[in-house]
Amino acid sequence: MTSAVTPPKTHYTRRQQAQARRNVRFQTAATAATAATAATKQPQTTPSATNSPQPTLVTLAGVNKTYDNGSQALRDLNLQVKKGDFLFVTGPSGAGKSTLLKLLYGQERATSGDIIVDGQNLAKLRGNRLAMLRRRIGIVFQDYKLIPRRTVAENVSFVLWAQGYSRREINRRLRPTLRMVGLQHKASCFPDQLSGGEQQRVSIARAVVGTPPLLLADEPTGNLDGDNSRQVIKILEKLNSIGITVLITTHDEPLVRASNHPVVQIQDGRLTHVRH
Numbered sequence: 001m002t003s004a005v006t007p008p009k010t011h012y013t014r015r016q017q018a019q020a021r022r023n024v025r026f027q028t029a030a031t032a033a034t035a036a037t038a039a040t041k042q043p044q045t046t047p048s049a050t051n052s053p054q055p056t057l058v059t060l061a062g063v064n065k066t067y068d069n070g071s072q073a074l075r076d077l078n079l080q081v082k083k084g085d086f087l088f089v090t091g092p093s094g095a096g097k098s099t100l101l102k103l104l105y106g107q108e109r110a111t112s113g114d115i116i117v118d119g120q121n122l123a124k125l126r127g128n129r130l131a132m133l134r135r136r137i138g139i140v141f142q143d144y145k146l147i148p149r150r151t152v153a154e155n156v157s158f159v160l161w162a163q164g165y166s167r168r169e170i171n172r173r174l175r176p177t178l179r180m181v182g183l184q185h186k187a188s189c190f191p192d193q194l195s196g197g198e199q200q201r202v203s204i205a206r207a208v209v210g211t212p213p214l215l216l217a218d219e220p221t222g223n224l225d226g227d228n229s230r231q232v233i234k235i236l237e238k239l240n241s242i243g244i245t246v247l248i249t250t251h252d253e254p255l256v257r258a259s260n261h262p263v264v265q266i267q268d269g270r271l272t273h274v275r276h
């Protein structure tokens with residue numbers, strides 16, 4: 001791939017990627033809490049060519065989330081995700097999967113516990129600093145959330161435009177990003193002229209055109225058939241291979257079983273199972 005999505009400064013060898021896949025760790029509340037403290041101080045260095053462990057990108061330590069109506073969505077959740085990981089989060093409807101992602105990009109706040117993303121404690125971030133962190137997180141939703149009256153090109157470039165990128169820089173990023181999701185020939189189409197799979201690929205392009213180190217995908221295949229689902233996962237794997245850390249929530253057990261990526265399961269707000 002060309003500079004479709006300009007690779008983050010971190011480059012990974014195949015061996016490091018395989019290591020990263022094994023890196024998802026459950027921790028006891030105590031060790032995760034220690035890690036949370038360490039993560040805030042951890043320098044985000046480029047891994048050396050040796051087999052050194054990857055830095056931690058996401059830490060949740062003793063996280064609880066209770067909504068205002070008393071609904072307890074997450075209970076004492078502990079999880080560490082390393083840079084370069086590709087992680088599935090599964091679990092039944094209402095288990096707390098979307099809530100987990102909402103906490104990670106700051107749409108919701110934890111009731112208690114620590115959430116560290118890219119070295120920053122989310123509980124302490126407000127206003128501009130939270131907005132800056134969000135720019136470093138790409139998000140893909142089940143229902144695409146494209147702007148109906150904007151073309152594919154405009155949907156993808158909107159986020160860069162809103163962040164003040166120059167027209168030249170937007171164009172430099174746009175074409176290779178659309179090529180990466182196989183939609184270069186649809187740049188002038190409107191969302192309602194696209195299939196569901198194509199719309200989801202536009203939303204992936206939009207999520208990564210700003211080269212975030214972390215990509216969160218909430219049921220990205222939920223509205224898609226088998227072929228389109230596999231295509232979406234392949235694109236996410238391609239992004240992961242250039243160093244983007246990927247967290248995907250899904251109900252799709254066959255899709256998860258067909259992959260060899262690590263899996264965590266949430267049930268009734270608790271992490272109950274993991275496949276390393």
Ligand SMILES: Nc1ncnc2c1ncn2[C@@H]1O[C@H](COP(=O)(O)OP(=O)(O)OP(=O)(O)O)[C@@H](O)[C@H]1O
Binds near residue numbers: 068072096
């Ligand atoms: N804004 C909210 N206000 C109150 N309760 C909520 C809110 N959002 C989610 N919940 C509740 O929190 C729990 C977890 O919901 P969440 O959406 O995280 O589950 P999920 O695993 O993503 O489910 P699904 O797979 O159906 O999307 C559920 O009991 C839900 O009813």
